[in-house]
Amino acid sequence: MNPAVSSTNATISSRVAQLQTRPDCIRNICILAHVDHGKTTLSDGLLSSNGIISSKLSGKVRYLDSRPDEQERGITMKSSGVSLLFNVMQRVKCPSGNANEFETKTNEYLINLIDSPGHVDFSSEVSTASRLCDGGLVLVDVVEGVCTQTHTVLRQAWTDKVKPILVLNKIDRLITELKMTPSEAYTQLNQILEQVNAVLGSFYSEALMKDATKKYEAKVALGDNFDIDVGIDDATCDTDQVDAPDMDDSDIYFSPEKGNVIFASSLDGWAFRVSQFAQMYAAKLGVKESMLNKVIWGDFYLDSKAKKVIGRKKLCGRLLKPLFVQFVLDNIWAVYHAVIISHDREKIEKIVKTINVTILPRDLRSKDLKALAQNIMTQWLPLSKAVLLAVVQHIPSPAVAQADRLPQILYPDDATSAAAHLQTDTPSSGLSTPIQKLTTSMEQLQFATDREVLDKAVYACNASTDAPVVVYISKMFSVSRNSLPKLGKQSSIDPDTMLLRRQEIIRKSRALDREKAIAGIDDASLGLNNTMDKPTIFQLNSSHASSTNDSFSHLENDEVLVGFARIYSGTIRVGQTLNVLGPKYNPLFTDTNNSAYYSTATVERLFLMMGRDFEDLDCVPAGNVFGILGLQDHVLKNATVSSTLACPSMAGVKTDIKPIVRVALEPVDPTQMKQLVHGLDMLNRADPCVEVILESTGENVIVCAGELHLERCLRDLRERFSRIQIQASPPIVPFRETLSIFPRIVQQSVSIQPEDTVQAPSTLFNTESSMPLPIGTVMQETKNKMCGLKLRAVPLPPIVRDFLAKSVGRVQIIDAMKDTQKRGEALQEFELELKASMDHAIKEGDGVVSKVDWNQILQGIVCFGPKGIGSNILSCTAQTYSMNKWNQTSFKKDYGELKLDQTESTPTEWTSKNARTAEFENSFVSGFQLSAASGPLCAEPMSGVCFVIEDVQFMTASEQDEVTRHATLPGQILAMMRQAMKQSFLQWSPRLMLAMYSCNLQTPTDILGKVYGVLNRRHGRILSEDLKEGTPFFEIMSDMPVVESFGFTDELRTRTSGAASPQLMFTGFQVLDQDPFWVPTTDEELEDLGEKADRDNLAKKYMDAVRKRKGMFTEKKVVEHAEKQKTLKNK
Missing domain, CATH: 3.30.70.240 (Alpha-Beta Plaits)
Structure with a gap:
């Protein structure tokens, strides 16, 4: 097949609209790579093939980087999409049937391209892009090799089942910067290819082990017996009884002969695959193109005497070049040497004539040698031809890809049965089990039917009017309303007109800046610095309030949020009313449980995204990527849009990057708080990673992934969303408080706050014993002497601490389970893993405190903290009473249900220590949670600390004293618990x-x-x-x-x-x-x-x-080390 970029008079928008109805001619791809590996430059090269930008500006204009800060820093900060057209001409046999007659057939394809960031702060943008695509171009700089973000994007592609194509970019740097020979460059390329395949191999091995474990657990659950043959020397398990996972790894690796590896220099505008050179040399060498394509890469050599290709074993010490070096790299090196290094005019003309490219005489005389080399290489090995043809051949169409990807997206917990259901066309166990548990009624039968219809439509990419509409919104992004095309004036724009329109927008923007400068309007009025005239801020009069309201109304109407979406089935139309499903929506729940997780919205407009520009569309059929307007008030970060409530939610993109940098915000002008709140709401919806928090103190806090992400968020707030002056606090970084396993050898006076923290003697416990208490053990009483507590703090081993930190979400899920049987199974599995981690720590001796009965502590776990899900443990090991344990299947949080035994004859005394403790258990737990969330060092959360309640004593009281003291006892127990935890914590060596x-x-x-x-x-x-x-x-x-x-x-x-x-x-x-x-x-x-x-x-x-x-006490002296006497001067 020979591709050719068409140059017809048809407009892009009309041709795209026609191709959108043909899923087999659509390819959805994204560009993934480490930062500065050439993603946006590659995008420019592909855009120039469609005439959107000039080929001379490719790599310089960075067209898809539409933000000013992206252009300033030279990096991509947000993912953006563009639709490209690509024609492939193919020779086919004539309908007459004559074997010697052929005709040329042209197939046109629609390539929906999404450029994504490479900086680690914006990894969430990569996640949103990959969910919309079926394939990806993974770029690797051949000089820098495989970097950290290369691993990240490869894992993202593996997780989302995005089929990758490897692009080994910046090969020109091997020639011009590193001065490598072709043989050295081949070794470098081969090593990088092996590294990338090694990363994919690790993913495959990991998936293989997971599948094998699942099959083994499934057989154990079914009660299958496994025979264990015990021999003399060892015991072996008959693993044949566990079927090996049916996974094929032949298609996951990159191999140039397969055509899924592209060698490129996106800045110089050229790229190739080995098949192109195989086609060039097949006729000259008189061999089949398919055979030559298999040996042109690898340890294969051309024996010119024998006129055959040999392997490494038959070299017999001869110094022959590999075919890839001899046929490919030597020719590319010759061009660069002739043009840039030696600048040999005769050699250049000879090369131009040999490779049959057209170079004007003035270009040959040009002093810009780099531009001359680009001109030659671009005509000889055009970038767009190699890349887009590889995309068409190796990236599946939506109709094929959705059948493979959607089972995992729709049913992540049971993707295997969903895929089997797709292949066998029978009801899958994973999909029918929840429905079978429901009682048979017309509504439930209708739900099962709707689900079956939806699955078939989504897997087949059915775009008919009868198919249910299923759309996934990966993110919301903000655009100025003025940048959208005006309603009723949709026009067909060819590439030249599009370029002129963009230039006109730039001209008008510069004219507006000049007018602002003449009128005295500077950046300060937009909140870019803190040089505003202070007296004018606080002039609170009616005209000021009116202008504030007007500006806020204008602010709400200026920036709009457009959804970055893909439709999986049906056809979405303007004016259609659809259901917007949030991440927590579950179609199996009733409307009462789901009412907070879905809403209905009307589609206002649909857009074809062309980078910085938008084109109106009336409808979008299945398989396409597009923009949607009208969901601004319904979508927070991402959502699923469907015409049926039987659709499961596909929202909730997982990313490995968590926001960590916190900043508190407030407006410089307090009267502009409304604008700030509006801007924070817009930012929270438009940024897939940022977290916006309203603290209990009233502070507005944003949490970002890093310093660069924070800078972008503040700039968006000041310039786009709020358009006011904003004062940001210094970055707030979280800490954790923990204990060292080695206590202080010499106890020092710890005074971190002015109040006295000396432990008072206990009157409820027997303190006459001469045995000293273990380190970290304290005895504390309430102020009214009604209750006493003996508490011990022990540091958890690092292995156990890390296990609990990673299991935060798991504990939260277990706590929320309502099914007693499932909760019991989950609890048992969690406890076994927790005990295994503790046993491993004890065996290794890694940070384990001696003389502690860890088994008893683990059996007495009451709760975790802070917030019930942290890495701290509250355990009760006292023998005289018991508390509700966390591992109880029917865990009751309503402690008031426990009643006192009425059989006792003396009403003035507590009836039972068990009932007595249970009545106030909530106070103990609440005190633990509060202290775990705010440690004694600097009020930061604790981590890896176990607090053990060893004893609780209550004092008997007369009837009158009981009435008067019992009312305040819960609060005093809470305060006692916090004070005891603080003292026991500080007895160790805190860290x-x-x-x-x-x-x-x-x-x-x-x-x-x-x-x-x-x-x-x-x-x-x-x-x-x-x-x-x-x-x-x-x-x-x-x-x-x-x-x-x-x-x-x-x-x-x-x-x-x-x-x-x-x-x-x-x-x-x-x-x-x-x-x-x-x-x-x-x-x-x-x-x-x-x-x-x-x-x-x-x-x-x-x-x-x-x-x-935080405004807490610090030991800071006004005069410190005052040893130097004051210098006195006599006058």
Whole structure:
């Protein structure tokens, strides 16, 4: 097949509308890669093939980067889509039947292309893009190789079942920068290909193990017996009884002979696959093209004497070049050497004549050698031809892809049975089981029928009018209403007109800026800085209020949210009323339970997205990517839109990046709070990663993925959504408070707040024993002496702490379960894994406190914290009473249901310690939750601490005292619990846990020292440093506290003159092994550090900074170390 880009007079929009009705001619793809690996430059090259931009501007205009900050920084921050047309001409036999007669047939394809960011802060945009697509172009810079984000995007493609095509980009850098020979370049390309395939192989092995485990558990659940043959030396299990998973890995790897690997230089505008060179050389060598295509890549060599291709084993010591080097790379190197390195005019003319390209004489005389090389290579190996043809051949159409991808998206818990249901056309067990549990009624039968119809329509990409409409909104993005086409004036725009219109918009924008400058309107009026005239802000009069309301009304109507969507079945039309289903919508629930999770909305407009421009559409059939207007008030981040309520929700995109950086916001002008709230609502809907929180104190807080993401969010608020001056607090970074397994050798006075915290003697417990209490054990009483508590704090092993931290969502699901049997099964499985992690920690001796009965503690777990789902444990091991355990299947949170035994004869005494404790159990649990959420160091959540209630004593009272004291006892127990937890915590050696970034960067050898200097100043820790083979670049892996990361990127770029750019990814919390209360005490410490302790205590520095920010007491002296006398001057 030979592709050719058509140049007809038909408009893009009309041709796209025709192709949208043919799912077999549609390809939905996204571009995935690490930052600065050439995604947007590749997009420019594809756009130039459709005439949207000039080929000379390809790689420079960055057309899909429509935001000003994207153009300023040179990186993509949001995913954007564009529709391209591509013609493929194919020779087919004539209808006459003559074997020697052929005719040319042209097939036109619609390519919906989505460009996604590569920066780690915007990984959520990658997730939203991949859910809309069936295939992806995975770009790898051949100089930098496989980077961190390359792993991330490959996993995203694997998870979403997006079929990838590998693009080895920036091959020109191997010639012009690294000065490699063709043989060295071949080795480099081969190594990168092996690395990418190794990543895919790890995904395959992981999936294989998961499937095998599921099949084994399913057989165990069915009661199948497994014979275990025990021999003399070992015991072996007959694994043949567990069927091996039916997974084929032949189609998951990249291989140039398969055609799913593209070699490219997107900046120079050329690309090729090995099949193109196989086609060129097949006639010259007199061999079949298919045979040559199999051997042109790999360890195959041409024996010119024998005139045959041989393998490595038959080289017999001869120094022959691989076919790929001899046929491909040598020719490309010859072009670059002739044009750029040696600039040999005669050689250039010879090459131009050989490869049959047209170069004008003035271009040959041009001094811009890079442009001349681009001109030659673009005509010889056009980028769009190689890339788009690979997309057409290897990316499945929506009709084929949806049958493979949709079972997992619609039914993530039972995708296997859904896929089997698709293949056998019989009701699947996973889909029918919930329905079979319902009573047989007309409504339930109708639901089953609707679900069956919906599944078949979605899997087949049915676009008929009878098919149910199913649309997935991956994200909402904000556009100015003025940038949308005006209603009733939809026009056909060819590429030239589109370019002129864009230039006119730019001209008008510049004219408007000049008018603002003449009128004295600067950026301050838009809230870009803090130089507004303060007196004018607070002039509260009627005219000011009126202007504020007018500006707010204008603000609401200026920015609109458009849904980035894909339709899976049916045809969506303008004016149609549909159901908007939220992530928590469940079609099996009744309307009462689902009423909060779905709504109805009317489609206002539909758009064909052309990058920065939009074209109106009347309808969109199944299989297409489009924009939808009218869901602004119904969609938060993502949603499912359907014409039937039987449709399951496809919303809820999972991403590995969690927001970590918090900032509190407030308007400079307090009267503009309404605008700020509106802007935060728009930001929350438009950004798939940001979290907007209204604190109990009334603060408006946004949580972002990183510093760059935070900067973009603040800019959007100031310039687009709120358009007011906004004051942002310094970034608030979370900490955690934990315990070291090694207590203090010398107990020091801990005074972190002014109130006295000395433990009062207990009158309810027997304190006459001379045995000292274990470290971390305290006895506390309520103020009215009615209740006493003996509590012990013990640090959890790191393995157990990490297990609980990862199981937060799992614990939350178990707590929410209403089915007693399922909850019991889930509890049993969770307890077994928790005990296994504890046993592993005890066996390894990893952070386990000795002389602690961990089995008894695990059996007595009452709850987790904070918020019932954290990594802290409250356990009750007392023998004299019991508390409700978390592992009880029928867990009751209404503690008031427990009644006192009325058989006792004395009404003035408590009847039972069990009932007595149970009555106030809620106070103990609430005190634990509050303390776990606000530790004693700096009121940050605790992590990895176990609190054990060893005893609770109640004092008997007279009838009158019981009446007067019992009313306040629950609150006093809560306060006692918090105070006891604080004292027991501080008896150990407390530690802070820092939020950590994983820092990955590549840097040249000559500036390695400067990079280390910046990392050391930021308290970074080098984990690994490797010299990438064949390159002058070091790859450095390190970790760094998030609190030290602000301004790190700018400082690093400044120190290295832009040669190093880091990628920061949040990896979790890490213990800072430093006591915040440590002071030098021994003679050696005093001799080394002095009484002043000049060396900073980093943990105390962080702790005091957080306490100061929260308005808590800090030990800061006004005059410190006042040893120098005042200098007196006599006059």
